[in-house]
Amino acid sequence: MIKIKNFLKKMCIKLKYIKNPILNSKIILSNIIKKSINWIKIFNKNKINKKKIKKVNKILKRRNNGEPIEYLFYNCEFWSLLIKIYPITIIPRKDTEILVEIILRKICCKDIILDLGVGSGSLSLSLANENKNIKIIGVDNIKKIIKLSNKNAINLKLKNVLFLHSNWFSIFKKEKFNIIIGNVPYINIYDYNLNNLSLKFEPINSMISKNKGLKEIKYIIKKSKFYLYKNGWLFLEHGFNQKLKVKYFFKKYNFLNIKSYNDYNKKNRITLGQYI
Structure with a gap:
């Protein structure tokens, strides 16, 4: 178990060659734990379990290979609408x-x-x-x-x-x-x-x-x-x-x-x- 704020720092280091690693890290974590980015900011002292950490690390590898976040989670926002997409x-x-x-x-x-x-x-x-x-x-x-x-x-x-x-x-x-x-x-x-x-x-x-x-x-x-x-x-x-x-x-x-x-x-x- 690790605090969210500490885990986010580790995520950012792993994504250091990706444009805007902080935002990328927050979006990825938000999708994995099913909480909003605002929630993550407020409750960043909460801990994240090993199962979710494992899921995040798998996603980080794909993101570091250049795969767009939209394909990682099969959705994107367009004109304020959440739209499902596939590759x-x-x-x-x-x-x-x-x-x-x-x-x-x-x-x-x-x-x-x-x-x-x-x-x-x-x-x-x-x-x-x-x-x-x-x-x-x-x-x-x-x-x-x-x-x-x-x-x-x-x-x-x-x-x-x-x-x-x-x-x-x-x-x-x-x-x-x-x-x-x-x-x-x-x-x-x-x-x-x-x-x-x-x-x-x-x-x-x-x-x-x-x-x-x-x-x-x-x-x-x-x-x-x-x-x-x-x-x-x-x-x-x-x-x-x-x-x-x-x-x-x-x-x-x-x-x-x-x-x-x-x-x-x-x-x-x-x-x-x-x-x-």
Whole structure:
């Protein structure tokens, strides 16, 4: 048996090569002992038993190997929602929350929204939670992902969102939407960021795209006009160095009112266009 405050110090030493070892240690311990970080701070003189210490040490080894905390405990927070994830899905990024903000400004009452490439469903779930009057259909081409995202919707008690198995637009025929969202693969396979240790644990096929990361983006822009109502909007997340090319594709396929936005780190991240 050892006091929590002393054990946290030992954890921090073991995680000294990980960015922000103190926060990492608190999050790991919080998940293992099933207590909040605030509780740990207040009751840090309480003792932790050997069984839990053993569990923590196993997790520390995985974390030191670069495995993201989100995969260690199969959940993450996005837009203040606790969302279950598995290694078959990309970890939702904080930067993607700017996309939620921008879309919420454009949503009208009872809009029907299509979310392409949902992963854990974080984007659809956030929008559905913010506005109960809209209806959202999210699609992905991996059945296990659809099962996971529907489970997240059930856990969050959201009835205005449904996730379906589809390869982009493949299941749709004459259906139309007010808004289409594309959070598609856009990383160039030669991008140096793929050397990032944590990225090696994420599904690479959900991140990379051919033609300098633009293949799926171009396809979505080209096809979206067939599935949008007139005056409907297409929103795309893209790489910080892809804005000009993405805008070019929007113009090429006759979208108007094209505009780009920066993420929270002031990097080019979102472009939208309207089908008139």
